[in-house]
Amino acid sequence: MIENFNKEKCLEIYRQLKIARRFEEKTMELGGQGEILGSIHAGIGMEAVGVGVTLALKKGDIALKTHRAHGQLVAEGVDPKYLFAELMGKENGYNKGLGGSMHLAGLSGVLGVNVPMASGAALAFKMKKEPRVAVGQYGDGAANLGPLHEAMNMAAIWTLPAVFVCENNGYAVSTSSKYSTLLKNLSERAKAYGIPGETVDGMDVIEVYKAASRLIERARSGQGPAILECKTYRYEDHSKSTAAQKLAYRTNEEIEEWRKKDPVILWAARLVKENVCTKEEIAAMDASVEKTIDEGVEFARNSPLPPLELAFKYMYATECQGIPQRGW
Numbered sequence: 001m002i003e004n005f006n007k008e009k010c011l012e013i014y015r016q017l018k019i020a021r022r023f024e025e026k027t028m029e030l031g032g033q034g035e036i037l038g039s040i041h042a043g044i045g046m047e048a049v050g051v052g053v054t055l056a057l058k059k060g061d062i063a064l065k066t067h068r069a070h071g072q073l074v075a076e077g078v079d080p081k082y083l084f085a086e087l088m089g090k091e092n093g094y095n096k097g098l099g100g101s102m103h104l105a106g107l108s109g110v111l112g113v114n115v116p117m118a119s120g121a122a123l124a125f126k127m128k129k130e131p132r133v134a135v136g137q138y139g140d141g142a143a144n145l146g147p148l149h150e151a152m153n154m155a156a157i158w159t160l161p162a163v164f165v166c167e168n169n170g171y172a173v174s175t176s177s178k179y180s181t182l183l184k185n186l187s188e189r190a191k192a193y194g195i196p197g198e199t200v201d202g203m204d205v206i207e208v209y210k211a212a213s214r215l216i217e218r219a220r221s222g223q224g225p226a227i228l229e230c231k232t233y234r235y236e237d238h239s240k241s242t243a244a245q246k247l248a249y250r251t252n253e254e255i256e257e258w259r260k261k262d263p264v265i266l267w268a269a270r271l272v273k274e275n276v277c278t279k280e281e282i283a284a285m286d287a288s289v290e291k292t293i294d295e296g297v298e299f300a301r302n303s304p305l306p307p308l309e310l311a312f313k314y315m316y317a318t319e320c321q322g323i324p325q326r327g328w
């Protein structure tokens, strides 16, 4: 038993961390082979944040995620096979292959909008008197965008049921947060809105879960929003398109230090050390995750590409010179 989690739940948390990790690693591999076109932002190393937040949500709550959240979606229970199909541009994908990586449900490729969207959703929950909470996630780079502050302030003055989760991985593309803020902890900004702000070890799934569930339940009980900053790290370069940077803007020592805190490896080690499960049970879970990933890739590979007409079907504009009539 760790926290209030029995053995089954502890293993399920391990499955979520591991499948998030393997989904992203496989996605990068497929991208490198040219099987996934376009850019991919991998969150390898950051799994404890998405999984910890997911654990803290109740049915009906929503998490508006960043461009780096494939792993979190898989941990939430999204089927990897349809997600792989979407990333490969196949018709069986969640958006019929038309959206790709940055247009998945609950994800946005536009920085900082997740916080205004979360405040908007939280306002709707409050007006409808629904006991739901909206989580808005953002990075250390996005933390400096204007709309984010406006939306946090409005959430504060209207006591909205929202929690803002800052995934501080220390970099925005290749710019260290040392150059974009003078603050040690970005959660200190909460003071400016008159709301609570906390910083936790974002490599520890239980630390993230404990703080997130406390703040989410606080928001649900009508006490308003809060900021939760999770200090974390991404192992890969910013994206597939910037992989040529080869992490040159970091030191090897820094990378090594963070790898020692690997959230997937540490959780497995803790489960074994605290006699929650055996090494063999961890290995069996790894094999089961691998099977799900392999089957998902095969499903996506064997899925058809969407027909050409579909490219025009879901467009809002129905008339445009030179382009055939289209619409819903």
Ligand SMILES: Cc1ncc(C[n+]2csc(CCOP(=O)(O)OP(=O)(O)O)c2C)c(N)n1
Binding pocket: 066, 067, 068, 109, 110, 111, 112, 138, 139, 140, 141, 142, 143, 167, 169, 171, 172, 173, 238
């Ligand atoms: C409004 C907006 N400006 C710029 C970009 C280009 N862009 C995409 S990700 C990124 C860096 C984001 O850094 P951070 O918020 O720390 O998130 P991370 O990528 O580290 O997860 C930038 C500048 C964008 N997508 N949206």
Ligand SMILES: [Mg+2]
Binding pocket: 139, 140, 141, 167, 168, 169, 170, 171, 172, 173
């Ligand atoms: Mg960042």
